[in-house]
Structures are given as structure tokens and as C-alpha cells.
Amino acid sequence: MRLGSAPLNPPMIDSTEDPHPSLSDWHDYEPNLEFDDTELTHPSPEPGTTTVFDDINYSAEFEIPSEDEIIKTTLEADNYEEQLTMVGHDENAIRKDFKRRKFIEFIGTDKQGQPIIAIYACRLPERKDLNSNIFIDFIIKSMEEFVQNDYIIAYFHQGMKDNNKPALQFLWNSYKELDRSFKKNLKKLYVVMVETEGIFRRSGNYARIKELRAKINAGDEVQLSNEDTHVVASLLKTFLRELEEPLLTYELYEDITQFGEWKTEETRSRNVKQLLRERLPEENYELFKYIVEFLGKIMERKDFNKMTSSNLAIVFGPNLIWPKQEQMSLDEIGPINAFIDYVLQHQDDIYFVDINKKDRGAYD
Numbered sequence: 001m002r003l004g005s006a007p008l009n010p011p012m013i014d015s016t017e018d019p020h021p022s023l024s025d026w027h028d029y030e031p032n033l034e035f036d037d038t039e040l041t042h043p044s045p046e047p048g049t050t051t052v053f054d055d056i057n058y059s060a061e062f063e064i065p066s067e068d069e070i071i072k073t074t075l076e077a078d079n080y081e082e083q084l085t086m087v088g089h090d091e092n093a094i095r096k097d098f099k100r101r102k103f104i105e106f107i108g109t110d111k112q113g114q115p116i117i118a119i120y121a122c123r124l125p126e127r128k129d130l131n132s133n134i135f136i137d138f139i140i141k142s143m144e145e146f147v148q149n150d151y152i153i154a155y156f157h158q159g160m161k162d163n164n165k166p167a168l169q170f171l172w173n174s175y176k177e178l179d180r181s182f183k184k185n186l187k188k189l190y191v192v193m194v195e196t197e198g199i200f201r202r203s204g205n206y207a208r209i210k211e212l213r214a215k216i217n218a219g220d221e222v223q224l225s226n227e228d229t230h231v232v233a234s235l236l237k238t239f240l241r242e243l244e245e246p247l248l249t250y251e252l253y254e255d256i257t258q259f260g261e262w263k264t265e266e267t268r269s270r271n272v273k274q275l276l277r278e279r280l281p282e283e284n285y286e287l288f289k290y291i292v293e294f295l296g297k298i299m300e301r302k303d304f305n306k307m308t309s310s311n312l313a314i315v316f317g318p319n320l321i322w323p324k325q326e327q328m329s330l331d332e333i334g335p336i337n338a339f340i341d342y343v344l345q346h347q348d349d350i351y352f353v354d355i356n357k358k359d360r361g362a363y364d
Helices: 067-076 092-103 132-142 169-177 181-182 206-217 229-240 266-278 283-298 308-319 330-345
Strands: 049-052 059-064 102-111 115-120 153-158 186-192
Touching: 049 092, 102 132, 132 169, 132 283, 169 186, 181 186, 206 229, 266 283, 266 330, 283 308, 283 330
Parallel strands: 115 153, 153 186
Antiparallel strands: 049 059, 102 115
16 A cells, blocks of 8 residues: 655745755755755756766766767766775674664565565665665665565655665666666565655545445455545555454453553553453454554654554544444543554554464563
């Protein structure tokens, strides 16, 4: 599922101190989240030459190629190896830092068994501290075991800042370092933007939701990438709400509604882990964990989408748990929402040790 807000019209600009402003500066919503386009907006120093990697204080001149090779030569640099080498860094320490950041990781497989690799822009290292040669090698080694067959990349763009945005020149040269299997076997690339204000809180068009729901239930193939964000978000809530049994099960309802009685942090942590790890069926556990992690990505952009953990809990609480027979009372809604809010805020601790059917009780 690709979540993203519709493009906004750029603001009218009467004057600017910079005669060649970056295209990113004209974005009226989040000016510093685009890739570095400085090399596209600043002219070459003089006719017949071009400057690359200006964004990392590197300057070199190259001859303009023949007309039939102009695109290729414009993006290439003969001394690329020199550009990728930055002196004074300890390689082991750099690789440990990359691993700690977890900006690239394997997150599972789809229904066809194709591995999914997630890349998080918000976790990328700052460009000024980046040893590009080691960075590209780290990317290749992180992916190479998965790319021999069909695979998928999910790129999360939220959180990219001016100090860690890569230049287009760097992206192109990095792409050339990848061998054929990386390119040939990439079957899908999802770009996820979670900055739509009120996502999951605002409802999508009911008629369109109903139409898509009918197609999905009939087993028809549905392409959601071009659908309105609120329509797609509403489909997820509809799926959860229409399950025969709530995802958190009828069995856990009474326990979850007692959340307000768990006064200490120690009690809450112990009880929540026990409910989710020991008493929730394995299939429910895996899906709930996936949803919680996804909502965590929504929370990371709360400054833009206005969806804090408490707002998400209010939206998802009644869709994740409800009583078997009687109507949910107002007194029970509060503890349920508080339970979901707690899980969203403490997901790193709750899921610090992933589990499977063999060792579901081993979390201490």
C-alpha cells in the first residue's frame, strides 16, 4: 500500500535573495524532504565544463561529451572512485554505525514469498559524516542474499532532512555499482509517504470504499497506488472492523478493559507482554505486530499528519477489540484506547524479542 498526500501547488514567489533557488525551496509544505537538486538549478562554471558533487564541497571539471552521449557523460565522472573515498574514518566503526541505524533491513515476505527490503530515509547518516564507498558496499552486502530471486523494496521517504539527502549524482553513480541481479529481479518498488493530515481519522469516499471492498472480497486484483489516501486508510479500518472475531480476540476483552487498574509501569509492562505474547494466537500476534509497526511509521510524522499515538488509539481501539455479545460501553472505551496507546508508545520494548510458536513465553 502506497500512502501519500496529493501534491500541493507551489507558493508564488515575488523575489528571492538567491537567483538560483533549489526546487525544494518552493515546496510550501515540507521544503527539505526532496532529493538534493542543486546540481540541476546551478549552471556549470563556464561553457564546455560541468561541476559535480558540489553539495559535498567537491569540485572538478570535465569535458562535455559528444552529442549522442551527452546524457551518459553528464552523469558520469571518470574519477568516481576518488569521489567515493573520504579519508580519516575507521571502517569497522562506520559499518557498526550503519548497522545500528537500521536504515535498510529485511522485514518479511509477501504472499508470493518475495522478500521485502525496507529503506528508511529518516535513518540515513548525515552526508558530512558519510564515507560513500563504505556506504554503497554496506547496501550491497545487506541486499545481496535477497536479490538473486525476485524481491521488493519499500522506501519510506518520511524524515529525510537537508543534512542527509543524497545528491542525484550520487544516486546515479550508486545505481551503476549494482550488478544485474539487483536491477533485473526488483519486481516492485513502493514509495511510502505518511504525511497526509488526519490519515485514518478522516473517512474516504464511502461509495469508492464500498466498490473496492467488493472487488477485494471477490478476489479481484485491485491497484491501490492511485487511490485517495483516505480511501485506502479506510479500507484497512473496514477490514479490521468486519472480521468475524476482533484481531485481539474476545478472550482478551475483559483483561484489556482492566488496563486502567494497572497502576504501575512494571505491572502494565508485564501484563501487556503476557497478553500479547502468551495468550494471543500466533496469526493474530503477527498481524497485530505488523499493524503496530506500521502505525509507528505514521507516528514518526505526527508533526505533519497530526496523528499522535493517542489519536491513532482512538481510531483503532474499537476496530481491534470489542465484546462478543453486548454493545461496548463508554466506560470500556477509555481503557481500550489507553491499552492501544500504551502498545504504540512501547512497541520497541514489547517486541524487543521477536517470538514464534516454539518459544512464545520466553520474553524475560
